[in-house]
Every structure is written in C-alpha cells, then in structure tokens.
Amino acid sequence: MDRDLVERARSGDQEAFADLVHQVSSTLFGVARRILRDSGLAEDVLQNALVTIWRKLPHLRDSDRFEAWAFRILIHACYADAASNRRWASVVRILPVDRADAADDFGAIDDHDELERAFRTLRLDQRAVFVLHHHAGLPLVAVAETLGIPDGTARSRLHYATRALRAALEANRDVANAREERLA
Amino acid sequence: MNDRLFERAVRDWLEAGSDRVPPAAIDAVLLATRTTPQERDLRVPRRFKSMTMPMRMAAGIAIVAVAGLATLTFLDRSPAPGGSPTHVPTTSPTTGPAATATATDDLFGTAGWTPFVSERYGYTISYPKGVTPIPASTDFSFFPQDKFGYFPTAAADRLRFLTSRTYVMGFAAEVPSGTSAEAWIDAFVTPSGTTPTCVPVAADMPSIVIDGRQGRISTNCGDFASAFFLIGRRMFVIYINEPDEVLLFMSYLSTVQLPEG
Numbered sequence: 001m002d003r004d005l006v007e008r009a010r011s012g013d014q015e016a017f018a019d020l021v022h023q024v025s026s027t028l029f030g031v032a033r034r035i036l037r038d039s040g041l042a043e044d045v046l047q048n049a050l051v052t053i054w055r056k057l058p059h060l061r062d063s064d065r066f067e068a069w070a071f072r073i074l075i076h077a078c079y080a081d082a083a084s085n086r087r088w089a090s091v092v093r094i095l096p097v098d099r100a101d102a103a104d105d106f107g108a109i110d111d112h113d114e115l116e117r118a119f120r121t122l123r124l125d126q127r128a129v130f131v132l133h134h135h136a137g138l139p140l141v142a143v144a145e146t147l148g149i150p151d152g153t154a155r156s157r158l159h160y161a162t163r164a165l166r167a168a169l170e171a172n173r174d175v176a177n178a179r180e181e182r183l184a
Numbered sequence: 185m186n187d188r189l190f191e192r193a194v195r196d197w198l199e200a201g202s203d204r205v206p207p208a209a210i211d212a213v214l215l216a217t218r219t220t221p222q223e224r225d226l227r228v229p230r231r232f233k234s235m236t237m238p239m240r241m242a243a244g245i246a247i248v249a250v251a252g253l254a255t256l257t258f259l260d261r262s263p264a265p266g267g268s269p270t271h272v273p274t275t276s277p278t279t280g281p282a283a284t285a286t287a288t289d290d291l292f293g294t295a296g297w298t299p300f301v302s303e304r305y306g307y308t309i310s311y312p313k314g315v316t317p318i319p320a321s322t323d324f325s326f327f328p329q330d331k332f333g334y335f336p337t338a339a340a341d342r343l344r345f346l347t348s349r350t351y352v353m354g355f356a357a358e359v360p361s362g363t364s365a366e367a368w369i370d371a372f373v374t375p376s377g378t379t380p381t382c383v384p385v386a387a388d389m390p391s392i393v394i395d396g397r398q399g400r401i402s403t404n405c406g407d408f409a410s411a412f413f414l415i416g417r418r419m420f421v422i423y424i425n426e427p428d429e430v431l432l433f434m435s436y437l438s439t440v441q442l443p444e445g
Contacts, residue, residue: 012222018214025210030203039201040337043209043318044344044351050213051220051346058222081349115197135198166190 006063009054017057021050024067027136028074034131035078037120049077068146071136075128075147082124111169118168122161129154130161212316216346292435299439302341305356307420310439311343318342324357343436350429352436354422365414372421373406382406395441409433415445 001023008016028049032042052073060069119127125147132143144154297310300317311317324339340353359368366386373384382405389400392411399413399420409430410423420442424433 014214014217017217021210021213025205026203029205033201033203034198038337040318040321040340040342043206044337044342046205047209047213047216047316047346048349051216054213054217055220055223058224111193112197112200115194131198134194165194169190169193 001064001066003063006057006060006066010057010060010063012058017054020066024070025050027067028070031071031131031136032074032078034135035075035124035127036082037116041081045074045077045081048081049074052077068142071132071146072148075132078128079124111173114168114171115165118164119161122164126157126161129157130165133158206318206321209318212318212346216316292431292438294435294439297439300341300343302354305341305354305420306443307354307356308439308441309341309343309352309354309422309436311352311436314345315343316346318344320355324355349425350432351425352422352433353425354420354440356418356420359414359417359419361417365412365419368419369400369402369412372412373402373408373410386412392437394437397442403427403430403433411437413442415442 002020005016005020005023009020025046029042029046032045032049033039036042036045049070053070056073060066119130122130128147129143132138132146133140138146140154140158141151143158144151147154294310294312297312299308299310301308302319304320304323318341320341321338337353340355343352343354344350357368359365369386369389370384373386384402384405386400386402389402392399392401394411394413397413397415399411401409401411403409404427407427408423408425409427410421411433413420422437422440424436426432
C-alpha cells in the first residue's frame with residue numbers, strides 16, 4: 001500500500017482517497033462477499049466501510065497498517081449489517097414450491113453446495129477468521145491482530161469452521177460414493 | 185478425505201465468483217465523502233518521551249495557573265447567601281399570528297424527490313436527497329435453487345442512505361404456479377429463525393392502494409415492513425428493513441408507479 005497516498009488521504013485529500021479506494025475496494029469487497037455470501041450485501045457493507053474509513057482516517061496512527069485497519073472496519077461493518085438485517089443472517093423460509101425432481105436433488109448436490117450450506121451455518125466471527133486466513137492469506141497471528149482478538153480465539157474459530165466444512169464435505173462424498181456403489 | 189483434497193475443494197469453492205465492484209458503488213462512496221467531514225484527531229501524546237527541567241517547570245506552572253483560575257471562576261459564580269442565581273431562563277409570549285398548517289397534495293413531502301426507474305422490474309419509485317439508488321443486478325430467485333431459502337440482495341433495487349442502515353428495496357418475482365399469492369406473501373413475511381415470533385396471514389393484512397393498484401401491507405410481523413402488489417403472476421414487493429420507519433416507508437410508497445399488467 002502506498003504510504004504517501006494514505007498520508008494524503010488522512011489529511012483530507014479527497015483525490016488521494018479516491019485512488020486509495022480504487023486500490024483496496026476489490027480486496028475488501030472480496031472479503032465481505034465471502035463472509036456474507038451475498039454480493040449485494042457485500043456491496044452495501046463495502047460502501048459503509050469505505051465511508052467509515054474516510055471519516056476515521058485521521059485516527060489511523062500508523063499508515064503502514066492501513067490495510068489491516070481497513071479489514072477491521074470492514075469486518076465490523078459486516079457484523080453490524082448482519083445485526084440490522086437478521087433475515088439475511090439466518091434462515092429464510094422456503095417457498096412452498098413443488099419440484100418434480102426434488103427426490104433426486106440430494107444425490108446431485110455437489111461439493112460447492114454442501115460447503116455453501118455448511119458455511120452459512122457458521123457464525124460471522126467464525127466466517128471472518130476463515131476468510132481472512134484462507135482467502136486473504138493472512139497468518140493466524142495477523143488475523144487475530146486484525147480482528148483484535150487473542151491468538152487462541154482466532155485458532156479455535158478457524159478450527160470450528162474447518163471442522164464444520166470438512167464434515168459437510170465428507171458426508172457429501174460418502175453419499176456420492178454409496179450411490180456409485182449402488183449403480184455399480 | 186486428506187488435507188490436500190479438502191483444501192483444494194475449499195479453495196475452488198471459496199474463490200468462485202467475481203470480486204469486481206460496480207463502478208456506481210464506488211462513485212456513490214466518493215460522492216458521499218465530499219459532504220462527509222473527517223473526524224478530527226484530537227488526541228495528544230500522553231507525555232513527552234523526555235522532559236527537560238525547563239519543560240517540567242513550565243508544566244508545573246501551567247497546572248497551578250489552571251487550577252487557580254478554575255477556583256476563582258467557581259467562587260465568582262457562587263450566588264450570595266439568599267441571592268438569586270445569576271442566569272434565570274425566561275420565556276416571552278409570541279406576539280405574531282399563530283402558524284397555520286396548509287393543506288397540500290404533497291402529503292409526505294416527496295415533491296423534490298428524484299424518480300428511480302427500475303429497468304429490470306419496470307416500476308418507478310422516488311427517493312430523497314442523500315439516498316443512493318443501486319439497481320438490481322440479478323433476477324430474483326430463492327438462492328440457490330430453493331435449497332437454502334436465501335435470496336440474493338442484488339436481486340432487489342436498493343435505495344439507501346450511505347450514512348445509515350435504513351434500506352428501501354424493491355423487486356418483482358414470478359409467483360410459481362401452484363402457489364397462491366397469499367401463500368407467497370406469508371412465506372416472504374414469516375420471520376427468520378427457527379422459532380418465528382409471529383405468524384403472518386396475508387388475507388388479514390390491511391389493503392393499500394398505490395398508483396390505482398390494490399395491494400397488501402405488512403408492518404407488524406417479520407423483519408421488514410413490506411407492501412405487495414400482484415400484477416398478473418408477478419408479485420411486486422417494496423420493503424424497508426426498519427419496520428418502525430412506517431412514515432418514511434409510506435412516503436416512498438406514495439411515489440411508486442407500477443407497470444401495466
């Protein structure tokens with residue numbers, strides 16, 4: 001990250017902030033989209049986070065830590081948004097639609113669907129650790145520092161998330177294998 | 185399943201999709217920052233890393249001076265025994281004519297609002313200054329393939345203040361054959377969670393007429409206040425994520441124009 005750009009934005013330079021936004025928005029959006037599993041929501045959260053970043057930039061002490069600081073604001077924006085939009089954060093009722101192929105659906109569910117389903121059952125703080133570690137590539141220590149949580153907490157959240165996803169995937173593979181055996 | 189297989193499957197799933205941010209979303213942020221002041225950083229260093237003797241003496245004198253001034257000011261403001269306070273708030277009756285309310289067609293004060301035309305769904309809704317419209321970028325469907333019961337937010341046109349969490353959203357969806365309009369509304373309104381706090385009954389919801397079309401409105405059950413208008417087999421839904429903001433919601437609704445059937 002260009003330190004000079006951060007410094008100029010910090011002192012109120014709107015053009016510098018615009019450049020900064022263009023540099024970081026895709027990264028921040030990618031993290032929000034993966035945590036919330038919804039592009040529209042992620043877009044809204046990104047916008048809220050960017051406005052907050054602009055407002056609070058003068059409080060940033062170390063310009064070299066801009067990215068981690070921005071991640072933290074983004075994650076908190078995700079938490080806040082989920083709290084004010086409970087419908088998207090939990091399970092919505094499914095419309096009563098009759099599907100002729102419903103019975104066959106279970107067998108056709110692929111890994112992605114199972115991972116998706118399992119991931120949606122995780123709490124946002126567990127999702128955040130998982131995404132920052134596996135997608136943003138941050139070491140666990142850096143994840144903990146970014147989120148302002150102890151290392152052990154980050155480790156246990158990652159462990160829980162990984163266990164849930166692995167269980168979902170293995171269950172799906174077992175079903176697929178059993179079906180193949182039946183067909184053979 | 186070994187770790188490598190698991191990690192590969194997770195990576196494939198996690199990295200799917202595009203991270204491109206729509207330019208309009210960025211433009212809206214940059215527009216908002218023009219009118220949003222930065223917070224001033226008023227913190228001062230708690231202490232100098234090293235204080236010379238003159239600095240220590242100056243600091244000591246300053247502390248004594250501030251304490252002395254504060255004492256003098258306090259004594260000066262203390263009322264004399266039996267006296268009255270220095271400042272007594274007073275009121276005076278207004279002498280001008282009483283203000284009268286003027287009847288107007290613009291019941292909700294939406295005259296200066298800007299119309300947003302939903303290209304995807306064909307309705308129009310107006311929004312006040314400070315709101316950014318974000319058009320829907322995908323069609324409505326319960327996501328994905330009805331299995332999880334979510335729907336993508338990007339399927340709704342969103343009108344929102346960047347500085348608050350209040351959204352007004354709108355979309356239209358085909359009511360599947362075999363599903364009644366009432367059942368569709370009930371399914372949409374039913375609160376999230378495993379133990380719903382209320383049970384919606386569309387047939388009992390109050391009627392509302394917007395743009396000459398009769399619909400239903402739900403304000404006391406679920407996570408949203410929502411209005412529903414069935415045109416042909418398409419259900420038009422306008423909703424606000426803060427059910428308590430009924431007046432704001434009605435203001436938005438008063439500007440809605442629905443497409444022909």
